[in-house]
Amino acid sequence: MVDVRYDIAFKLYPYEKIAAQQEAAQRHPVVVIGGGPIGMAVALDLGRKGTPVLVLDDHEGVGQGSRAICFAKRTLEICDRLGAGDAMVDKGVVWNVGKVFHGDERIFEFNLQPEDGHKRPAFINLQQPYFEKFLVDEIRKAQSEGALIEIRGRNAVRALTQKEDYSLLDVDTPDGPYQIEADWVVACDGARSPVRDMLGLSFDGRVFEDNFLIADVKMTADFPTERWFWFEPPFKDSGSSALLHKQPDDIWRIDFQLGWEIDREKELKEENIRARVDAMLGEGAEYELEWTSIYTFQCRRMKEFRHGNVIFAGDSAHQVSPFGARGANSGIQDAENLAWKLDLVVKELATESLLDSYSEERAYGADENILNSTRATDFLTPKSDVSKTFRNAVLELARDYEFARPLVNSGRLSVPCVYDELSLNGPDHLSGPARTRVGAPCVDAPLGDGFLLGRLGGEFTILAVNEPAPSVSNVDGISVASIELSTDNDDPTGAVKERYLGSETSGVYLIRPDQHVVARWKTASVADIEAALRTAIGKGH
Template sequence: MLDTTAQLYPYTRVADQDRVAHHPVIVVGGGPVGLATALDLGLRDVPVMLLDEVEGVGEGSRAICFAQRTLEIFDRLGLGEAVCARGVKWKVGKVFHDDRLLYQFDLQPEGGHKAPAFVNIGQPEVEALLVARIRVAQARGAPIEIRGGNRVTGLAQDERVELVIETPDGPYSARCDWLVAADGARSPLRRMLGLGFEGRVFEDNFLIADVRMAGDFPTERWFWFEPHFRSGASALLHRQPDDIWRIDFQLGWDIDREAELSEPRIRARIDAMLGDGAEYELVWTSIYTFQCRRMERFRAGRVVFAGDSAHQVSPFGARGANSGIQDAENLAWKLAAVLDGAPDGLIDSYAAEREAAADENILHSTRATDFITPKTPGSRLLRDAALHLAAKHPFARAMVNSGRLSTPATYDGSALNGPDALPGGPARTRPGAPCPDAPLGNGTLLARLGGGFALLALACDAPDTDLPVLHVADPGPELAARYLGGAPRALYLVRPDQHVAARWAGADAAQVARALRTATGGGQ
């Protein structure tokens, strides 16, 4: 088991505390979003400093479900295999009503993907793996600095951002061109700027209990509506590494939180679920309330918000940390491009694309919450009817919502999208869509695409440009199905975050140049 209790970046006094130093990018927040952003920037040779008020990873497992797209991002950053090796892979979910299995689903029915559908691993371990990968990158020359025990207490901006930072040795100031606020749902930076965080708080509470036990449940996601063991109005079970299991119980709205967090009350609920005589150890417990909120704009001048500081969703569906990692990937290459001379408006595209993604996540999360916790007699009647029919009728299963699990956003309508000039091209790889993985040679496609702009030429020639080209003369069936569809050939322009920028049946250098200019914020 990874040691997540150590001070991974203990406070150390530095020379900058005696002067006002300038940094191209400062990231505030040492959670997975802040760490991934700093790592991505450093791997792109952008000097970046990460400030964290603590000196290591957070407590409690918190997020545990990391989705395929997040694992693909981690793979590009160099820690995907470590996360997959440490975590528990799964792809099957089951939905129960009382003691009846209603149906099951497979989240990765097709082959050819390097990453599994989901990996369960506690957030502190992911943070520790990110820090370890940053240390490797630093040793290889990546310009990344982490300062633990550094708490931002003041913020001002004009052409640049100036911070006041509190440390055990007193305050100091630092300046940066861009500030990434990844400081969580209670974001002090958001409050310093007087920015809102609007949305909805749902009238329900859920108990999280991480327990260590030698359970014989399969490695699947199990969700119960009105479970027969009566430990809550609904319940959820997930496996984690080291024989740790995440259990969620729906408690209702009007509860005594202190009483519900008492060990006897928690054990009574777990005992009812597992049966008398079950042996287990309580590892971590907490009570949370569903909230779906976001900032109106993710950019405020030269301050850019990412992860929970920008948006918050209910845990069912695993859309919190996964969407935050996608924020980091979307933002990092754009900051690198702007610092290298791309138009400043490219950062506005980050805000526009990820605001739309947040709206999609909030919509799914709100629908799941409304189904799990009906608010009116009429909505409960409809919910119960859907549950009654779901065991025998597939149409009813589409109505049952125990949390639509995280999927990557497609940036339809993005200002960065170029032409879609591929007649018969699959909808899943239209401009704005994330590139799906597929078998290629002895590996898979995404590993070959890398982390910069690239051309993917399938059964065709690519024009002469400065971009790297991945030629595939004879696409295999999976690659052809995902990128050709009914077309005999295709040329794709792929963004650094491995989303499709443009596609053609064939294009010349001028057409590619125009699409590249659009994809880097230069307009049509």
């Protein structure tokens, strides 16, 4: 990696020596290893729910370079619930439209959010350092409100030993080593996860024989805020494909596909990078190189994401190619899936078996992402002359015929996973829309006083539309909220009816703390709600 210059490195949690380094190992309910976006999202969610959490990171803040830049609608909705969504959208570059080119010809364009009635756009572009900063800002706010979240910078975990009912962590600091004990460990320490190596766990999958050059350039340009992707781009020495995205602060992300057998040192020389950028932007274009790197695709995942009291999330559990923006976005979905389950287990409101469903559901999501990522990579880089001929024929057809456009794969962009037919799902007794079926994440809709997802907090919720909500406020110590909506009075655009009832006249939904649908009925009883909730926490049949 070459870091030419980058201005948005934040020292968010500077190292401080603590008394615990001079004492016997202290016990913590939850220790998160890794202070990236996934680790901070887990910590913030747990802390807001009242579960104490300690974050250990080997740095003092976010790293340099933009790394992840595309954050999807579902991620923004999760961050809304965590309190950071507005700051992210205000800083980010909003986009819904993408354009696909073959050579110098535009084949077609697409709109990822063609319908109205959603608070958040399909995507924003936002450099990862900003994304992390906004989560840490929200953690500081939560701390001031009493949340028991602690962050220790330059505290590197060097060893992890699993005991019968806890883990012992050896931590290294500038003032020497110390030990802590953890009832639960959440490993969010990246694709090269040291924790995974400490436990001797495999990380299986496929390495793609290709290299991509990232160049973040600072310039003032009048390109629209869209995703532009070229197959066989017309600019000289630009490789087999290229991608252009706008980021905040007049930074533009450019990706060039280089091929497999390259001289990495040569390709990273500034004069060679500039030659490629000049060919794309035109001679005389004024810009500054901010950050450059070369990466290789990998699609891998662990077999299981839970190993005793150690749970893996984000890139430490699964890795995909960056085309499609499925890395950080799927990791944030990991964090949301895990936090409510771990919170209930720590509070002894659910058994440890609930955490096995985290592995079940998020491994299911990882497989979906890996499949889409692999297909995108194979389309970007045909492995034979026959495959390339087919690929180019699809591109030619897509120029004139709409049926061919879904076959064009420049990276299937991230969408949330639907947990179809998995173990925590309750009954589906409503002939409602498929998009809000059991296992699906809730779809937003405008209400008279805001948006639906803004009404859903981090707890189980009954959503009753044109029907009284069953009178349930607590099941086995777990609180349950209720929302009653009338399509006559609370549905100004008709989106609630369209997205939650379809042809039905009424409906009752039970929604999980991560806003996925547990069960739905035309009408529901107290017993129906109680049974479905117990299923959702692993106590059902």
